[in-house]
Amino acid sequence: MFIEPIVKGGRQGWIEVICGSMFSGKTEELIRRLKRAKIANLRVEIFKPAVDTRYDDQQIVSHDEKAIPSTPIDNSQTILLLTSEVDVVGIDEAQFFDDQLPDVCDRLAAQGIRVIVAGLDMDFRGKPFGQIPNLLAKADYITKLHAICMKCGNIASFSYRKHAHEGQFLLGEKDIYEPRCRKCFYDPD
Ligand SMILES: Nc1ncnc2c1ncn2[C@@H]1O[C@H](COP(=O)(O)OP(=O)(O)O)[C@@H](O)[C@H]1O
Numbered sequence: 001m002f003i004e005p006i007v008k009g010g011r012q013g014w015i016e017v018i019c020g021s022m023f024s025g026k027t028e029e030l031i032r033r034l035k036r037a038k039i040a041n042l043r044v045e046i047f048k049p050a051v052d053t054r055y056d057d058q059q060i061v062s063h064d065e066k067a068i069p070s071t072p073i074d075n076s077q078t079i080l081l082l083t084s085e086v087d088v089v090g091i092d093e094a095q096f097f098d099d100q101l102p103d104v105c106d107r108l109a110a111q112g113i114r115v116i117v118a119g120l121d122m123d124f125r126g127k128p129f130g131q132i133p134n135l136l137a138k139a140d141y142i143t144k145l146h147a148i149c150m151k152c153g154n155i156a157s158f159s160y161r162k163h164a165h166e167g168q169f170l171l172g173e174k175d176i177y178e179p180r181c182r183k184c185f186y187d188p189d
């Protein structure tokens with residue numbers, strides 16, 4: 001389990017990335033860290049891409065219905081305008097944000113802010129997704145989570161799309177996606 005680092009000598013920022021397949025627990029882990037920060041009386045701001053309207057327009061909601069209020073935004077640079085007086089920034093579904101997101105996270109960390117980013121590391125083809133690879137390169141702390149393969153019960157790193165849609169962007173749940181292990185993802189039958 002991720003334990004918050006001890007910071008000596010004043011305020012210091014850093015970047016945490018939580019990645020993994022769908023249903024691996026990224027949103028639950030993000031919510032857990034953000035709730036602990038709130039318990040510590042830190043000033044917390046939470047963002048998600050406005051396009052992600054799956055469970056709720058405003059809140060971040062996990063597959064298991066854990067929720068926390070957030071601000072939906074269209075552009076990652078908006079985060080800089082809304083975080084002048086905060087200690088912790090949380091960002092969910094980061095794979096959907098524009099290519100400025102790594103730079104935005106760098107700038108927040110340089111201001112002494114703890115930045116916690118959650119997102120899919122791979123798309124339905126098993127290819128790196130959006131800015132997550134660049135964020136992983138910049139991260140101070142990385143947590144890779146795993147789901148359970150829906151075919152064989154092993155540990156799953158991949159998100160298998162059950163529909164024929166070819167575009168990278170397709171919001172969905174268990175009706176469209178299932179987590180799979182490497183073997184069941186590449187050799188289905
Ligand atoms: N195949 C699966 N493997 C693991 N968890 C699953 C699976 N299917 C459903 N779940 C549920 O999904 C929850 C994780 O949801 P969530 O944090 O929203 O994941 P993510 O953000 O990574 O998609 C788990 O606690 C569990 O209740």
Ligand SMILES: Cc1cn([C@H]2C[C@H](O)[C@@H](COP(=O)(O)O)O2)c(=O)[nH]c1=O
Pocket residue numbers: 021022023026027054119120122123124125159168169170171172173177
């Ligand atoms: C693999 C994959 C997923 N998506 C979409 C499907 C969901 O709406 C989100 C991921 O949500 P989660 O919190 O990680 O479960 O992303 C997509 O658009 N394209 C893909 O290839």
Ligand SMILES: [Zn+2]
Pocket residue numbers: 149150151152153154180181182183184185
């Ligand atoms: Zn499997």
